[in-house]
Amino acid sequence: MISGDSAHHDVVVAGAGPAGLACALRLRRGGRDVLVVERARFPRPKICGGGLTGRVAEALRVLGLARRVPAIGAVCGEVRFGRFRRTVALRRPVEVVRRDEFDADLLAQARAAGIEVHEGEALTGFEVAGGSVAVQTDAGAYRARVLVGADGAGSLVRRRVVDARAAPVRLLQVEVPAPGLPTDTIVFDFTPMRAGLRGYAWFFPMPGRQFNVGLLHHPGADHESLDLDALLRRTLTEHGVVALQPPRAWPVWSYDSTQRAAIPHVLLAGDALGVNPLSGEGISPALWQGILAADAALDALQRRDFGFGGYALAVRRATVGRELNVDRRLAGMLYGxxxxxxxxxxxxxxxxxxxxxxxxxxxxxxxxxxxxxxxxxxxxxxxxxxxxxxxxxxxx
Ligand SMILES: Cc1cc2nc3c(=O)[nH]c(=O)nc-3n(C[C@H](O)[C@H](O)[C@H](O)COP(=O)(O)OP(=O)(O)OC[C@H]3O[C@@H](n4cnc5c(N)ncnc54)[C@H](O)[C@@H]3O)c2cc1C
Incomplete structure (x- = not known):
């Protein structure tokens, strides 16, 4: 703590998604005082494919967390293009969850581990001055040595940290009844690329005999007028499915290792920093970036140096950053x-x-x-x- 005042903390984390909770848990394990402020009340709706792809299981293990909510374990992956289909056995099943359930349970586990989370309290602003950061929320004010912006794709913190302007990746998602697809397979359908999509459609079997279906569209000047809503409907029709609800859209930032990831006393993690540009995968990156943000904060608190000049490089050099950079190159090739x-x-x-x-x-x-x-x-x-x-x- 900065002082004995109860409104002072070593670190305030904005956002209790995977990035924010990973960060808070790691900080707490490092013996630091951390407060998480979260705008929503959990379980909160979260637009997501729910695929726990990549190194999620390893990150949860490192953090002392477990996946306890229902999941479908997909044992195969399939790529499609028009009539072409190829299935490959996955060397480890990819679990698909409902994000509202998954995130609410992670929050329960974090609380049980002693993390203080204020739900229904939104970060509204912050000022860095005098060797600390003054954090304003819609319910109060705090002072901390470090603020971590884990406040998702619409991050308020990101707006003050990231200087570069970029177009977001667009994602569109809907839940549908089983469209006659195998229920043990995650399907990646590239057919919509023929219609100008710079991305793919996914079909993920999810708990409750439903499929999570969506489109990812990479930014690019020449296809900005693409009607993703109509394209998703057409894709569903081709699979014999009529969506009962309208699809939900969400723009996300893709990770760019050349962009700023911190300013003095302030760090970004998770969607606030950027998702996988090739696949839109963000849960695994969020967990690992949350861990890296906590490690940077722990180091800064110990050295009493809060410049965070080396944070972007630390993320870039870590496995998560190297993995994101490879996929960024692949995205440039495939969607270029x-x-x-x-x-x-x-x-x-x-x-x-x-x-x-x-x-x-x-x-x-x-x-x-x-x-x-x-x-x-x-x-x-x-x-x-x-x-x-x-x-x-x-x-x-
Ligand atoms: C359609 C779609 C499909 C996707 N499918 C997948 C998938 O299958 N697999 C995968 O790995 N990833 C997927 N992703 C990406 C994944 O959902 C995100 O990358 C992941 O949720 C990032 O976690 P996070 O903790 O950074 O952000 P979030 O999970 O968004 O959490 C951020 C939290 O911050 C809170 N918040 C926001 N503003 C404030 C504020 N001002 N003050 C306090 N709190 C605030 C929010 O309420 C939220 O709870 C998908 C994304 C989309 C849009």
Missing amino acids: AGGVTRWLPLLLFDDEMLELYAARVAGVTVLADEKPKLLKALVRHRFMLSRWRRRLDQET
């Missing part, structure tokens, strides 16, 4: 100009590449550590592309 005919065939038709990416989605491989395999895939791509293109034409 001509990506559908140039790079999509590598993912669809090259078995080794598909196996490799499936292992990364299942969290058993870190793609950033597989550069030799990625380089070999590029060599195969060079020699196979014209044959693969003919196949793409035939299959679709």
